Amino acid sequence: MPNRLFIWRGELTTRGSLTKRGLSFLSSGMLWLALFLIVPTLVFMALSFADRGEYGEIIWKFTVENYQRLMGYSVFGWTPDYLYILWRSVVVAGLTTLISVLLSYPLSFFIASRPPRSRYLWLTLVIVPFWTNMVIRAYAWFLILAPELPFAKVAAFLGLVPSGSALYPSPIAVYLGMVSMFLPFVTLPLYSSVERLDWSLVEAAQDLYSSRTRVFFKAILPQTLPGLSVGVVLTFVPAMGTFIVPDLLGGAKYMLVGNLIQQQFGASRDWPFGAAVSMALMILTMISLQLYRRRGEEIELL
Amino acid sequence: MRNALLVVMLLLTVFIRTGFAEDKELKIFIWSEYMDEKKFSADFKAATGIKVKIDIYENNEEMIAKLQAGGINQYDIIVPSDYVLPALISQKLIQPLDHSKIPNLKNVEEKFQHIPYDPGNKYAVPWQWGSVGLFYRKDKVSPEAVKSWSVLFDPKKQSGSFWFMDSVRDTMSIALLYLGYDANSANPQELKKAAELLAATKKTRYCQGFKTGVGGKNDVTAGRAALAVVYNGDAMRDINTDPKNLGFIIPREGSTLFVDLMAIPAKAPHPDAAHKWINFILDPKRGAMLSNYNRYATPNHASLPYIIPKDLKNDGIYPTPDSMKRLHSTKDLGKASRILDEAWTRVKSD
Amino acid sequence: MKAAHPVIKSLALGTMGFLYLPLFGVAVYSVNKAEKGLLWKGFTLDWYLQLFSNEWILSTALNTLALAVVSTLIATVLGTLVAIGINRFPWSKKANSMLDIMLHIPVVTPDIIMAGALVVAFGLLRVLSNVFEPGMFDMIIAHITFQIAFVALVVRSRLMSIGHDVEEAARDLFATNWYVLRRVMIPLMLPGVVAGAMLAFTLSLDDFVLSFFTAGPDSQTLPLYIYAAVRKGVTPEIHALSTLVVLITVVLVVGAERMSRKKEAC
Numbered sequence: 001m002p003n004r005l006f007i008w009r010g011e012l013t014t015r016g017s018l019t020k021r022g023l024s025f026l027s028s029g030m031l032w033l034a035l036f037l038i039v040p041t042l043v044f045m046a047l048s049f050a051d052r053g054e055y056g057e058i059i060w061k062f063t064v065e066n067y068q069r070l071m072g073y074s075v076f077g078w079t080p081d082y083l084y085i086l087w088r089s090v091v092v093a094g095l096t097t098l099i100s101v102l103l104s105y106p107l108s109f110f111i112a113s114r115p116p117r118s119r120y121l122w123l124t125l126v127i128v129p130f131w132t133n134m135v136i137r138a139y140a141w142f143l144i145l146a147p148e149l150p151f152a153k154v155a156a157f158l159g160l161v162p163s164g165s166a167l168y169p170s171p172i173a174v175y176l177g178m179v180s181m182f183l184p185f186v187t188l189p190l191y192s193s194v195e196r197l198d199w200s201l202v203e204a205a206q207d208l209y210s211s212r213t214r215v216f217f218k219a220i221l222p223q224t225l226p227g228l229s230v231g232v233v234l235t236f237v238p239a240m241g242t243f244i245v246p247d248l249l250g251g252a253k254y255m256l257v258g259n260l261i262q263q264q265f266g267a268s269r270d271w272p273f274g275a276a277v278s279m280a281l282m283i284l285t286m287i288s289l290q291l292y293r294r295r296g297e298e299i300e301l302l
Numbered sequence: 303m304r305n306a307l308l309v310v311m312l313l314l315t316v317f318i319r320t321g322f323a324e325d326k327e328l329k330i331f332i333w334s335e336y337m338d339e340k341k342f343s344a345d346f347k348a349a350t351g352i353k354v355k356i357d358i359y360e361n362n363e364e365m366i367a368k369l370q371a372g373g374i375n376q377y378d379i380i381v382p383s384d385y386v387l388p389a390l391i392s393q394k395l396i397q398p399l400d401h402s403k404i405p406n407l408k409n410v411e412e413k414f415q416h417i418p419y420d421p422g423n424k425y426a427v428p429w430q431w432g433s434v435g436l437f438y439r440k441d442k443v444s445p446e447a448v449k450s451w452s453v454l455f456d457p458k459k460q461s462g463s464f465w466f467m468d469s470v471r472d473t474m475s476i477a478l479l480y481l482g483y484d485a486n487s488a489n490p491q492e493l494k495k496a497a498e499l500l501a502a503t504k505k506t507r508y509c510q511g512f513k514t515g516v517g518g519k520n521d522v523t524a525g526r527a528a529l530a531v532v533y534n535g536d537a538m539r540d541i542n543t544d545p546k547n548l549g550f551i552i553p554r555e556g557s558t559l560f561v562d563l564m565a566i567p568a569k570a571p572h573p574d575a576a577h578k579w580i581n582f583i584l585d586p587k588r589g590a591m592l593s594n595y596n597r598y599a600t601p602n603h604a605s606l607p608y609i610i611p612k613d614l615k616n617d618g619i620y621p622t623p624d625s626m627k628r629l630h631s632t633k634d635l636g637k638a639s640r641i642l643d644e645a646w647t648r649v650k651s652d
Numbered sequence: 653m654k655a656a657h658p659v660i661k662s663l664a665l666g667t668m669g670f671l672y673l674p675l676f677g678v679a680v681y682s683v684n685k686a687e688k689g690l691l692w693k694g695f696t697l698d699w700y701l702q703l704f705s706n707e708w709i710l711s712t713a714l715n716t717l718a719l720a721v722v723s724t725l726i727a728t729v730l731g732t733l734v735a736i737g738i739n740r741f742p743w744s745k746k747a748n749s750m751l752d753i754m755l756h757i758p759v760v761t762p763d764i765i766m767a768g769a770l771v772v773a774f775g776l777l778r779v780l781s782n783v784f785e786p787g788m789f790d791m792i793i794a795h796i797t798f799q800i801a802f803v804a805l806v807v808r809s810r811l812m813s814i815g816h817d818v819e820e821a822a823r824d825l826f827a828t829n830w831y832v833l834r835r836v837m838i839p840l841m842l843p844g845v846v847a848g849a850m851l852a853f854t855l856s857l858d859d860f861v862l863s864f865f866t867a868g869p870d871s872q873t874l875p876l877y878i879y880a881a882v883r884k885g886v887t888p889e890i891h892a893l894s895t896l897v898v899l900i901t902v903v904l905v906v907g908a909e910r911m912s913r914k915k916e917a918c
Contacts (some may be wrong), residue, residue: 052636081647133894144673271771
């Protein structure tokens with residue numbers, strides 16, 4: 001391509017010199033990302049095909065054993081344990097996302113219905129937990145779910161837990177923790193969309209359809225789809241990869257993919273296997289990334 | 303120009319943090335609640351002028367993982383159990399000891415000078431020994447029930463909420479012993495059964511899951527759980543605070559015996575200070591102070607006269623020959639460790 | 653917009669309550685005299701005072717702060733440069749989308765995968781040089797890596813809202829590139845840069861997963877400390893510490909929000 005002069009943003013310059021300048025801006029940051037994000041991920045991918053020595057060292061010998069184990073073929077015969085974990089993670093993450101969405105819609109509508117001044121206040125209230133430490137938000141549930149408080153007592157009365165013990169560790173505790181952790185991730189982008197809702201369309205739908213749900217699905221949902229997509233993407237895969245919540249609130253009983261990976265880097269000392277599991281999770285991440293970019297273009301999250 | 307600035311900043315950070323290796327420091331990596339950290343640090347500093355920094359772990363595997371991830375030149379003293387010594391030695395994670403710097407080595411009891419994994423204490427010096435058992439609340443479970451591990455494993459006999467210990471060897475051994483197998487079995491079929499038993503038990507209502515020995519112990523003492531699998535010393539300490547309601551027992555199917563030792567990582571920054579520490583601990587009175595605090599058994603022959611007499615007679619701390627028959631040392635499994643790790647992952651993941 | 657339906661209102665308020673209930677609980681029990689158990693035994697600030705005399709916690713807090721400051725500074729510089737580079741220059745559609753993907757990866761990827769990849773990378777780099785031991789150095793690198801993306805995204809969105817007109821107008825008035833950058837772009841970008849920096853700072857302060865995998869013995873941070881303590885058993889001291897951390901986060905977040913809203917005034 002000839003290096004012709006042309007005007008870019010009021011400046012008379014050539015494509016070549018623009019490219020050079022642009023690259024000088026990009027280089028340091030992109031180099032960093034390449035070095036500490038892209039390359040490690042590639043190495044990680046390679047590691048998933050490596051072998052593990054008897055005491056946990058890495059042996060760089062090509063093998064698909066880790067993926068075989070993931071699929072269930074281990075020394076104990078075929079057991080779908082790890083597939084269960086992936087499945088359970090999908091279910092937990094899915095339910096967490098669903099509940100968060102169901103709670104986010106009313107919350108977004110409510111905030112949008114406030115006078116503009118106080119909207120910022122409400123949004124800030126939603127954002128603060130979003131940026132608060134995960135560990136604190138998780139262990140804070142220890143207090144609420146303690147045996148002395150009414151919640152645990154009700155559960156014991158219903159026979160869900162042995163009497164006198166706390167409501168954690170339990171699946172309920174894990175879901176409570178997960179939803180409270182990820183709710184803001186859904187609410188914030190969803191609110192962006194809700195704020196821009198064209199209510200005239202909703203009113204038109206109300207004139208057309210008699211049932212509330214149809215109004216929702218035909219008029220509201222399509223308009224809020226960008227925000228919703230962003231929210232789902234920011235919640236679903238990261239939820240699958242969380243390990244703090246199942247660890248603290250699940251008593252290491254309800255393992256999610258995140259716990260499995262963490263365990264391989266800890267007591268199990270099986271980095272190659274951890275890498276293989278991470279790769280499985282990575283594939284899901286890449287899919288959801290595409291979704292984010294396609295559907296969530298307009299959402300100014302940050 | 304911007305990039306140069308970046309490089310300068312990075313270099314500054316490097317120098318600030320990794321600059322001066324302080325000579326007057328000792329970094330210890332040890333199990334939680336294993337010694338009176340404040341007192342021993344203060345005493346050691348008074349005796350040698352070296353400052354002590356303590357970092358904590360909750361099980362051997364976690365400690366090895368940290369060493370493998372780069373900790374061998376960050377700690378001066380580690381406290382592994384005997385069965386991981388082969389792993390540490392073969393991977394060159396610890397260094398041989400210089401006995402000339404440890405005159406108090408002669409205080410160690412005969413049998414601990416010749417442990418199978420390190421005869422002659424070439425790499426490690428005994429610290430404390432003890433056993434794993436069942437810590438329970440007398441006001442929540444009957445003394446009859448706790449005589450057998452079935453109070454955990456048999457759904458018909460479970461009567462209180464409990465925690466398993468988050469330690470692969472100890473918990474797998476207990477399951478194997480309950481099923482009548484050898485505590486150190488490496489037979490895939492037997493391991494599979496043990497793993498399945500643990501996974502099934504984990505799903506029952508009463509099982510709270512897996513927690514570190516100390517964590518489980520704290521829960522029982524606080525009344526949040528009725529039973530927990532813990533290390534005997536931790537249990538003994540808490541029983542002293544509430545003897546009426548707390549008890550410890552080694553069920554009849556048996557349990558594991560451990561010897562913990564002090565070792566020096568291969569590239570320890572202050573090996574001299576480390577040797578001084580080992581010698582410091584082996585002092586007769588110091589050894590007794592240690593055991594009287596953490597309530598484990600001392601391998602130090604010269605310390606015995608200074609141990610609390612009641613503890614010497616306590617079967618839970620110094621087991622009688624009869625009790626010893628039920629206790630099994632954990633063995634290193636070499637290549638078979640891999641199968642064990644896989645079984646454990648299964649237990650945790652199911 | 654019309655007022656909200658009462659059902660919606662109560663659901664919304666209920667959800668907010670749900671979000672804040674645990675944090676509120678921690679705050680309440682941080683001033684409770686009782687050391688164990690949940691009975692209310694009177695108001696006290698003892699636990700907070702105890703915090704300040706605990707040497708280990710103070711040094712941990714210092715670590716956390718130092719880590720956040722250093723990583724934020726570097727990440728803000730790098731992120732801003734990247735944002736300018738992406739937004740102010742004509743790139744082909746393919747290049748643009750590649751850059752976009754690279755920036756979004758840290759945001760969407762579960763922390764644990766990034767942490768695992770870094771652990772492996774550092775393990776290999778350690779062979780080359782001793783400086784890659786688990787510790788402050790590693791942690792700073794890890795934090796910067798994901799902060800760059802956030803800063804770049806924030807600054808980029810600010811740049812997008814500034815638009816090209818100002819730049820074109822400046823050039824029409826014969827401004828040089830350097831002038832445009834220094835006197836026009838930077839002042840306009842500044843609120844975005846500051847907002848990005850504050851958010852990056854908060855991310856670093858509260859980061860757990862990356863720190864967990866890259867920390868060394870001397871470089872524990874507050875989230876790691878709280879996690880280790882909580883696994884053994886919660887104490888009111890931890891509640892006090894947590895409440896403080898939350899309050900600091902609130903201040904930072906509100907500040908960042910104010911900064912990024914400033915653009916409305918322009």
